[in-house]
Amino acid sequence: xxxxxxxxxxxxxxxxxxxxxxxxxxxxxxxxxxxxxxxxxxxxxxxxxxxxxxxxxxxxxxxxxxxxxxxxxxxxxxxxxxxxxxxxxxxxxxxxxxxxxxxxxxxxxxxxxxxxxxxxxxxxxxxxxxxxxxxxxxxxxxxxxxxxxxxxxxxxxxxxxxxxxxxxxxxxxxxxxxxxxxxxxxxxxxxxxxxxxxxxxxxxxxxxxxxxxxxxxxxxxxxxxxxxxxxxxxxxxxxxxxxxxxxxxxxxxxxxxxxxxxxxxx
Amino acid sequence: xxxxxxxxxxxxxxxxxxxxxxxxxxxxxxxxxxxxxxxxxxxxxxxxxxxxxxxxxxxxxxxxxxxxxxxxxxxxxxxxxxxxxxxxxxxxxxxxxxxxxxxxxxxxxxxxxxxxxxxxxxxxxxxxxxxxxxxxxxxxxxxxxxxxxxxxxxxxxxxxxxxxxxxxxxxxxxxxxxxxxxxxxxxxxxxxxxxxxxxxxxxxxxxxxxxxxxxxxxxxxxxxxxxxxxxxxxxxxxxxxxxxxxxxxxxxxxxxxxxxxxxxxxxxx
Numbered sequence: 001x002x003x004x005x006x007x008x009x010x011x012x013x014x015x016x017x018x019x020x021x022x023x024x025x026x027x028x029x030x031x032x033x034x035x036x037x038x039x040x041x042x043x044x045x046x047x048x049x050x051x052x053x054x055x056x057x058x059x060x061x062x063x064x065x066x067x068x069x070x071x072x073x074x075x076x077x078x079x080x081x082x083x084x085x086x087x088x089x090x091x092x093x094x095x096x097x098x099x100x101x102x103x104x105x106x107x108x109x110x111x112x113x114x115x116x117x118x119x120x121x122x123x124x125x126x127x128x129x130x131x132x133x134x135x136x137x138x139x140x141x142x143x144x145x146x147x148x149x150x151x152x153x154x155x156x157x158x159x160x161x162x163x164x165x166x167x168x169x170x171x172x173x174x175x176x177x178x179x180x181x182x183x184x185x186x187x188x189x190x191x192x193x194x195x196x197x198x199x200x201x202x203x204x205x206x207x208x209x210x211x212x213x214x215x216x217x218x219x220x221x222x223x224x225x226x227x228x229x230x231x232x233x234x235x236x237x238x239x240x241x242x243x244x245x246x247x248x249x250x251x252x253x254x255x256x257x258x259x260x261x262x263x264x265x266x
Numbered sequence: 267x268x269x270x271x272x273x274x275x276x277x278x279x280x281x282x283x284x285x286x287x288x289x290x291x292x293x294x295x296x297x298x299x300x301x302x303x304x305x306x307x308x309x310x311x312x313x314x315x316x317x318x319x320x321x322x323x324x325x326x327x328x329x330x331x332x333x334x335x336x337x338x339x340x341x342x343x344x345x346x347x348x349x350x351x352x353x354x355x356x357x358x359x360x361x362x363x364x365x366x367x368x369x370x371x372x373x374x375x376x377x378x379x380x381x382x383x384x385x386x387x388x389x390x391x392x393x394x395x396x397x398x399x400x401x402x403x404x405x406x407x408x409x410x411x412x413x414x415x416x417x418x419x420x421x422x423x424x425x426x427x428x429x430x431x432x433x434x435x436x437x438x439x440x441x442x443x444x445x446x447x448x449x450x451x452x453x454x455x456x457x458x459x460x461x462x463x464x465x466x467x468x469x470x471x472x473x474x475x476x477x478x479x480x481x482x483x484x485x486x487x488x489x490x491x492x493x494x495x496x497x498x499x500x501x502x503x504x505x506x507x508x509x510x511x512x513x514x515x516x517x518x519x520x521x522x523x524x525x526x527x528x529x530x531x532x533x534x535x
Contacts, residue, residue: 160382167339168460169372169400255367256343 005214017042056130065124072133076102079137083242086145089152091261097245098144105140105238106133109230117226135206135227136234139191143235144242147187151243152262154179155250162257172251180243187239191232198228292317292508293338293374293464296354299347300333307333310347313527315464318506320490322519325529331512332379334529335466338510339376340367357464358505368400375462379469381453383441388452391441392459401460411437414455417488418481446473451482461494465509471518483522 020042027034059071080099084090113132114123123129155162158179165175194202199221206227210220250258291314300307307330315321325331336342337355340362344353355362357374383391393406415433436448444452450473457465465486471479490507510527513519519526 158382160378160380161384163341164378164382165398167341167371167376167378168395168398168457169368169375170398171368171400174398252343254340254343255371256341258343 005212013046017046056126059130060126063126065122068124068126068129072129075133075137076106079141080144083141083144083148087149087152087265089149089156089262089264091152091246091249091263093249094148094246097242097249098148101144101238101241101245102137102140104241105234106136108237109136109234112233113226113230131206132227132230135231139231139235140238142190143187143239146190147183147239147243148246150186151179151183151246152250154182155257156259156262159257159259166255166257170255172247172255172257175255175257176247176251180247183243184236184239188236191235195228195232198224204228289316290359291315292319292358292505294356295338296356297347297351298334298337298353298355299345299351300330300337300342301345306348308529310351311529315508315510317504317508318490319508319525320523321508321510322523322526323510323512323529324516324519324526327514329529331529332468335376335468335510335512339374339466340371341376368398372398372400372460373462374464374466375457375460376466377453377457377468377470379472380446381449381456383444383449383452385440385442387438388441388444389437391452392437392456395456395460404460407459408437410459411455414458414485417485418451418478447475447478450474451478454482454486458489463494463505463507465507467509467511469512469514471513479518483518486522 020038023038024035026032027038055071059067062068077099080102081095083102084094084098087094110129110133114120114128118128120128155176162175162179166172198204204224204227207217207220207224210223211217250261252258293315294313296312298311299309311334313321323331323334333342337344340355344355346352357365357370362370384394386394389408389411392411395401396404396406412433415436419433441449441452450470454470471482474482486509490509492507494505494507511519511523513522
C-alpha cells in the first residue's frame with residue numbers, strides 16, 4: 001500500500017491532547033461539573049486505544065485463527081454486556097440473550113462479507129476481519145439496546161393492553177406482536193435515517209480513514225457502501241434476535257406474561 | 267383447614283366454597299394459594315362455579331379479589347401453597363393444563379376493571395378480537411352490538427349525540443376518548459360478542475351511574491339466561507352461562523348473584 005500519509009509521533013499526540021484544555025476550560029468557566037469526567041475519559045480513551053493497537057499488532061503478527069477468534073469473541077462479549085448496560089430493566093437471562101443475538105447477527109454478516117463478498121484468503125485475515133467486526137459490533141450493539149429497551153419498557157407501560165388480549169384468547173405472540181413490531185421499528189429507524197443522508201450530511205469514519213491512508217475517494221466509497229449494507233443487516237438481525245429472545249423470556253408456554261421477571265435497574 | 271374462610275351466604279352450604287349441587291361444576295379451583303413476596307394473600311382456597319351459577323366474590327380491599335380472578339383466568343401462574351401443595355383449576359371437567367390456554371380464555375373471559383383499548387374507534391377495537399386465532403370461527407356482528415347498545419340507551423340520553431344512545435355514533439368514537447363508564451360498557455360488549463361461558467367480572471360497573479348500572483345489570487342478566495347457540499368446539503352444548511362477580515357494592519351482589527364467596531384476609535391468616 002502507498003504510505004503517502006503522515007505518521008503521528010507521540011509528540012504530535014500530546015499536542016492533540018491540548019485540545020482538551022478547551023473542554024476542561026469550558027467546564028470550569030461555565031461550572032458544568034465535568035472537569036473530572038473529561039480528564040478520566042481522555043485518559044481512558046488514550047489508554048484503551050493504545051492497548052487495542054498493541055493487542056491488534058500482536059494478533060496481526062501471530063496471524064493464528066484461534067487467537068484471532070478469541071479476540072473476536074472477547075469483543076463480542078464486551079459488546080453484549082454494553083448493550084444490556086444501557087437498558088433500564090433486566091431479566092435474569094438478559095446477558096446470555098444479548099450475547100447470542102450479537103454473536104448470531106455478527107457471525108451471519110461477517111461470514112457473508114468475508115467469504116461471500118470479499119472472498120478473503122484466509123478468511124480470518126485480521127486486516128479485514130477486525131475493522132469489519134468492530135463496525136458490525138458497534139452497530140449491532142446500538143440496534144440491540146434500542147430494541148431491548150423499547151420492548152421491555154412498552155411491556156410494562158402497555159401491560160394492560162397485552163393482558164386484555166391474552167384474557168380474550170390471544171396467544172402470547174398475538175398479544176405481544178404489536179410491541180415487538182414497535183420495538184423493531186424503533187431500533188431500525190436510526191440506521192435508516194443515517195443511510196438516507198449518507199455522504200450528504202455525514203462522511204462515514206471508515207471512508208475518511210481510508211482516504212487519509214491514501215485511498216482515492218472513489219475507491220473508499222465502494223468499501224463504505226458494502227459496509228453500510230453489512231452493518232444495517234447486522235443491526236436489524238441483532239435487534240430481531242434479542243426481541244424474540246426477550247419475548248420468550250418474559251412469556252411462558254401457558255401464554256402468561258411474567259413481568260415479575262423484570263427488575264428495574266437503579 | 268383454611269377452607270373455612272369461604273363463607274357461603276345465600277346457599278345452605280356454609281363451610282366451603284363448594285356448591286351443594288351434585289352435578290360436576292363448570293369451573294372448579296382447588297387448593298389455590300397466592301404469595302406476594304413473603305405475604306400470603308390467600309391460602310388453600312377451593313371454589314366451584316356450577317353451570318348457570320352467579321357467584322359473588324367479596325372481601326375487603328387488598329384481600330386479593332382481582333388476583334383470584336386473574337388466576338382463574340389463567341393470567342397468573344398458580345403458586346404452590348405454604349406446605350408445597352399444588353393448586354389446580356379445571357373447566358368443563360378438564361384440568362387447565364390440558365386446555366390450550368387461548369381456547370380456555372376464550373370461554374372463561376376476564377374483564378379488567380379499567381379496560382384497555384387500542385388507539386382506534388370502538389368498533390375497530392371490537393372487530394380486532396376476531397383476528398385472534400382462537401376466534402377465527404366467529405365473525406364480528408354489528409347488528410348484535412347495536413342491539414345491545416340499544417338496550418343500554420336511556421331515553422334521557424338521546425339528546426347527547428355521541429353518548430351510548432347514539433349507537434352507531436358510539437361505535438365510531440375513538441376508544442381512548444371514552445369516559446370511564448363508556449369504556450366499561452365497550453369492554454363488556456367486546457367480551458359478550460365472543461360468546462364466553464364464564465365471565466370473570468372485576469367491578470364491572472364501578473364507573474357507571476346508577477341508571478346505567480341498572481341497564482348494564484339487566485343486559486347481563488338477559489345474556490346469562492339465554493341459551494347459547496351450540497358452537498363447534500363447545501365442550502358441552504347444554505352448559506349454561508355463569509359468572510363470578512367482584513363488587514364493593516353489597517346490594518349489587520345481592521341483585522346479581524345467588525351465592526357469595528368471601529375472601530377475608532383477617533380470617534385467612
